[in-house]
Each structure stands twice: as C-alpha cells, then as structure tokens.
Amino acid sequence: MLHRSGPEARAEDLLARAGRGDKDAFAGVFDIFSPVVMGLACRILRDPAQAEEVTQDVMIEIWRTADRYVPERGSAKAWVLTLAHRRAVDRVRAAQAGMEREQRARTLLPEGAFDVVAEVVEHHDEQRRVYRCLASLSRSQRVPLVLAYYQGLTYLEVAHALSAPVGTVKSRMRAALRQLRACMEAGR
Amino acid sequence: MTAEDDPHEAIAAYVLNALPPAEEAAFENHLAGCSTCTEEITAFREVVAELAAAQSAPVPQHIRTTTLKAITHIHQESAPRPPRTAGRRRPALVLAASITAAALLAGTTAWQYTEAEHARTQAAQARGSSQALTDLLVAPDVTVHTAKLTDGARAAVTVSRGQGKAVFAAQGLPAPDEGKTYELWYAFTTGDLHPAGLVSGDARHAPHLLKGPLNKAVAVGITLEPASGSKQPTSKPLGIIPITL
Numbered sequence: 001m002l003h004r005s006g007p008e009a010r011a012e013d014l015l016a017r018a019g020r021g022d023k024d025a026f027a028g029v030f031d032i033f034s035p036v037v038m039g040l041a042c043r044i045l046r047d048p049a050q051a052e053e054v055t056q057d058v059m060i061e062i063w064r065t066a067d068r069y070v071p072e073r074g075s076a077k078a079w080v081l082t083l084a085h086r087r088a089v090d091r092v093r094a095a096q097a098g099m100e101r102e103q104r105a106r107t108l109l110p111e112g113a114f115d116v117v118a119e120v121v122e123h124h125d126e127q128r129r130v131y132r133c134l135a136s137l138s139r140s141q142r143v144p145l146v147l148a149y150y151q152g153l154t155y156l157e158v159a160h161a162l163s164a165p166v167g168t169v170k171s172r173m174r175a176a177l178r179q180l181r182a183c184m185e186a187g188r
Numbered sequence: 189m190t191a192e193d194d195p196h197e198a199i200a201a202y203v204l205n206a207l208p209p210a211e212e213a214a215f216e217n218h219l220a221g222c223s224t225c226t227e228e229i230t231a232f233r234e235v236v237a238e239l240a241a242a243q244s245a246p247v248p249q250h251i252r253t254t255t256l257k258a259i260t261h262i263h264q265e266s267a268p269r270p271p272r273t274a275g276r277r278r279p280a281l282v283l284a285a286s287i288t289a290a291a292l293l294a295g296t297t298a299w300q301y302t303e304a305e306h307a308r309t310q311a312a313q314a315r316g317s318s319q320a321l322t323d324l325l326v327a328p329d330v331t332v333h334t335a336k337l338t339d340g341a342r343a344a345v346t347v348s349r350g351q352g353k354a355v356f357a358a359q360g361l362p363a364p365d366e367g368k369t370y371e372l373w374y375a376f377t378t379g380d381l382h383p384a385g386l387v388s389g390d391a392r393h394a395p396h397l398l399k400g401p402l403n404k405a406v407a408v409g410i411t412l413e414p415a416s417g418s419k420q421p422t423s424k425p426l427g428i429i430p431i432t433l
Contacts, residue, residue: 023259031252042245052247056251063259063262064265074233082237085205145204148201148204154208155206158206170198170201173201174200177203177232
C-alpha cells in the first residue's frame with residue numbers, strides 16, 4: 001500500500017504540501033478530490049444543495065487538518081473520503097430521522113434500486129472493477145453494505161430494515177468488506 | 189465467546205460509520221489495544237474509498253471559488269505527533285489517544301506526584317467519608333495515574349489492583365450545566381464501558397471512590413451526562429486516564 005505511484009503519489013504530495021500551508025497545492029487537492037466528495041455527498045444526501053454545502057465543509061476541513069495526514073496509514077484518497085463519508089452521514093442523520101431512512105430503504109429494496117450494480121451504465125475501468133467486485137458479493141452481503149455506506153444507516157437500522165438479526169448484519173458487513181478487499185486486490 | 193460478543197465483528201460497521209455513538213466509542217476504546225484491528229481498518233478504508241470514488245459529480249465553480257477564498261482565513265491545525273487515526277475527527281473514548289498521552293507524559297511527572305499527594309491528603313481529610321476510600325489510598329500496591337481533561341482540568345485516578353478499587357480526583361473541573369452531572373467509566377480492552385459512578389457538580393472537588401468492581405479495567409473515562417446518569421456515554425469524553433502501567 002506504500003510506494004504509491006502516478007496520480008496517487010501526486011495527490012499525497014499535494015495533500016502534504018497543503019498541510020504545510022501551501023494554498024496552490026490545496027487548489028490541486030480540491031480539483032482532484034472535490035468531484036468524488038460531491039458524488040458521495042449527492043449519493044448519501046440525495047440533495048445537490050446540501051451536497052454542495054457538505055463538499056465545501058469537507059474541503060475546508062481537509063485544509064484545516066491536512067497536516068494530520070500520514071501516508072504510511074493509507075492513501076490520500078482514503079483519508080479524504082473517510083472524512084467526507086463521516087460528514088455526509090452526520091448530515092443525513094441530522095436531517096432525516098432514522099425511521100424515515102429505514103422506510104426509504106425498505107420501499108426501495110424490492111426493486112433492487114440499491115443494487116448499485118444495476119445503476120451502472122458506462123464507466124471507466126476503475127469503476128467497472130469496483131462494480132464487478134460489488135456484483136461478486138452475495139445479495140445478503142451486498143445489501144447491508146450498500147445501505148450503510150450509501151444511505152447512512154447504522155447496522156441496527158439496517159437490521160431493522162431487513163428484519164435480520166443485528167449480530168448477523170454486523171458479521172455480513174465484515175464478510176462483505178473482506179471479500180471486496182480480496183476481489184479488488186486480485187484485480188490490481 | 190459468540191460472534192456477537194467479539195468486538196472485531198464491529199470493524200466493518202465502524203469503517204462504514206454504521207455504529208451507534210455508544211458502540212462507536214466502545215469500539216474505539218478496544219481499537220487502541222488492537223494492532224490487527226488497525227491493519228484491517230486501514231485496508232477496509234481503502235476498499236470503501238473505492239466505493240465512493242466510483243462515482244463523482246461536478247462541483248459548481250462558485251463552490252471552488254468560495255472554498256479557496258475561505259481557506260485564506262482559516263487557521264490550520266498542526267498535527268499532534270504521533271498523529272491520530274486518519275480521518276477521525278474526535279478522540280471519543282479512545283485508548284489510542286490516552287496511550288499516546290501517557291507516552292508523552294513519560295512516567296511520573298512532577299504534577300502527577302503533587303496531584304497524588306493532593307489526592308491522598310484530600311482523601312485523608314475527608315474523615316467520616318467512606319472507610320474504603322481511606323483503605324484504598326493507603327494500600328501497599330497503590331498506583332496513581334493522571335491526565336489532562338479537555339477543559340484544562342487535571343485528573344488523577346488512584347488504583348489498588350489488590351483491593352480491586354479506584355479513586356478519582358480532579359482539579360479545576362468546571363461546574364456542569366444545569367441538569368447535567370459528570371459520570372465516570374471503567375474501560376476494558378474488550379471495548380466494554382461500565383458506569384463507575386456520578387460526580388455531581390457540588391462534589392466535583394472531592395475524591396470519588398469508583399463504583400463497581402475494577403476487574404481488568406485499563407482506563408477510566410469521564411463524560412458529562414444527564415443528571416440521572418447514563419448506562420453508556422452519550423457525550424464526548426472530557427478525558428481518559430489510562431490506569432495500566
């Protein structure tokens with residue numbers, strides 16, 4: 001995971017420089033990451049105006065805390081998106097009650113609208129790999145993962161929405177991420 | 189141990205930000221002593237980042253302009269060394285942070301010594317209060333552990349493993365808001381947090397014998413809670429005092 005090269009190394013370098021107060025480097029960080037932050041925020045919040053606010057908050061937070069980024073602990077992308085996901089999830093939880101999110105999850109489930117795989121029309125190789133790996137998961141693993149990550153449900157809410165035991169949901173999430181990890185590493 | 193008791197089962201839910209607050213705090217507590225967890229979390233964060241990165245959306249130009257303008261007025265934090273886990277925005281009831289703090293304290297500081305004496309004196313002066321408290325403070329195996337709390341207060345926990353008891357004392361603890369009280373917690377490497385008694389605003393300057401058995405607790409935490417106390421912390425800890433050597 002170390003010795004990253006090409007665009008990843010460039011992103012890390014820019015983030016490190018931004019952490020030392022380099023505003024031009026931060027502009028580079030903004031250009032690389034803000035579209036994925038915005039994409040994630042849109043997906044979780046389903047409201048472009050709120051997603052824009054979250055994107056701006058996240059990018060400012062990145063500027064403020066960039067000095068904490070440690071390349072040895074993971075890629076710049078993972079660092080940025082960990083922060084972004086947290087912010088988006090906090091926002092959606094504050095804006096919508098858990099019942100409401102669960103309800104939406106439940107009504108959308110039968111049509112398989114959460115099977116992100118089905119939403120894919122055309123993507124570049126990187127994205128295809130992610131979706132191919134998601135598709136390789138069993139539905140019972142994929143659905144809890146997707147509900148938590150893209151809907152901001154807690155595992156308890158996921159369990160409730162799926163009428164599944166809470167312990168089972170937790171274990172399935174872990175099994176899903178393990179399989180996803182194996183699939184993505186194999187595809188590199 | 190069933191799968192549901194195994195704290196490692198929570199790793200994925202943690203990375204997905206899918207743990208309820210109390211469980212998240214408990215898990216972060218477990219995390220501090222778990223190097224295999226850290227490794228798996230790092231790997232999972234990379235995987236999950238790919239899920240996010242698989243979809244992007246255009247950012248309006250005015251957001252870029254506003255953000256780049258805003259940062260010229262925003263002060264940057266310099267990283268604490270060693271830094272915390274990437275991307276986490278708060279310490280929660282995290283032993284990682286506390287262990288770091290303990291490492292930085294590097295053993296017995298002058299303050300720690302003074303505070304220990306202070307705690308002993310204070311306790312000894314609290315005549316008529318619990319005999320157990322006095323017994324503890326004079327126990328042969330007594331150890332004193334100190335930490336700064338987030339509000340600038342200082343705390344000391346005096347522990348006797350032999351007696352299975354601990355005393356908490358703090359200096360400079362502000363009065364809690366109306367309807368709130370301080371609550372103490374025992375933290376275990378399993379990630380469990382056990383309530384260890386309340387410290388009311390009036391009694392915040394007095395030493396407190398922690399409630400419940402010490403068992404193998406590795407740290408003592410303090411949070412602000414509703415006046416009746418809570419079964420699990422509902423707010424960010426004001427501090428963590430590691431009580432292992």
